[in-house]
Amino acid sequence: MTATRLRDLAVIAVTAAVAAWLLIRTFYGTVPPISPFAGASLYPVAVVLVVVGVVVRSRLRSRRIGPGPGQLHPITVARAAALAKAAALVGAAAAGVWAGVLVHLVPLRGVLRAASEDLPGVVVGAVAGVVTVGAALWVEHCCRTPDEPGDDPAPS
Template sequence: MGFTRTRDLLAVGLVAAIAGFLLVSLAYSSIPPLPRLAGAAPALLGVAEAIAGAGLRSRIRARREGGVAERPPVPPLTAARAMMTAKATSLAGAALAGLWIGLLLYVVPKASTVDAAADDTATGAIGLVGSLVMIGGALFLEHCCRTPPEERPRPDRDR
């Protein structure tokens, strides 16, 4: 399993933005009011993954540096599961960000004339920021699953 590529996140976000814009433009009048803090849940998930990544990274580094580990080493299966979770979360965050962008593309031009669109602009901005925090936390967790490179002894050049 490889690390998440930026182009994968951009592709998912672009498809979701197009789909979100089309869905909102077709059904905006029948959508119920969006909760203002709907984008807070993805942000909380991103923060939780970043915290988990920091703990995981400290356990991986303590084991590699040969120090006395206060906690047991990270089993390889745990690191693989964390990696899969991070990859799935970053892609889901990209999809959510795309949907919020699609909503914003529809409501921002109407915000000065439609009260609901003005409210949904703030909601969409909060949701977009929450989705970006989700992506950032997932990418940080993914980065923390990397093992530090092994240091190889340099051969003496005097011989």
Template sequence: MTEPKPSLRPTNPATLVVAGLVAAAVTWFLTSNWYETFARDVPWVSAVTLAGLALFEAVLANNTRARIARKPGRPPVEPLAVARYVVLAKASSLAGSIFAGVLGGLVLVFVMRNELAHSQHNMPPAIGALIGSLMLVAAALWLEHCCRVPKQPDDKDERNGENGRSDEPGRRSPA
């Protein structure tokens, strides 16, 4: 019986781009038509939060990479923890791309309506949050990359049937 193939694939960059573009288009449409109705301040806390999450995931990625590579002085990493990190990375990259789209749409509206004092007031925190969300996407993709198990040269030999083994149980490969 063959082992099932892993079902979790690396994040497709096209998915992130499409999610960001759709979020930007929806945000631009809603805010350009009804900006005066729900004009609110963009808080600086969103930029700080997104940048903080990006920093956390970047540090986690570097730590996980060193632990998977079994560098001296680093404890081994638990497989379940790595699986959780991958889920965190995949969710963070998608959320970061959606936030980047929303904030990009807002920045576009602020540029188009630069005559309003309110939009000029909101521009710096919106750009800061946009940069923070792009940092989050980059850190999440780095974390996902660092969670990959390095390929071992011995694994390939065993799957190809060398050392008297075959892919099918009970059958020996010819010598």
């Protein structure tokens, strides 16, 4: 498994934003009101990711990785990295969707009262997506093995 590339996340976010913008532009009149709780669902995911990152990082730094008691199993670290990669993709898609809705609502906020009432929920959702991506990328970084002092090739 390779590290998540920012370019891939940007492509997902832009694709989701365009799709959401096209859909919301067409169906905004039938969409129920958007509450701040609608977009807040990714905040608990980001909190869990931060906790996982702290645990993995502390165990890797203290070299407590292994199958024994009090150690973090290597498979658990690999699972944390896979979880982080999946969360980064979901966060990018969610941020893109909320950004697409935001692009539609900002020009309408002075014209439609519903648009101005929906803006806080949309902003909460967009920020939640970005925060989730940040937390996921940090967990991926924490899952990297520390560099061993003797692994560097001799300078030529």
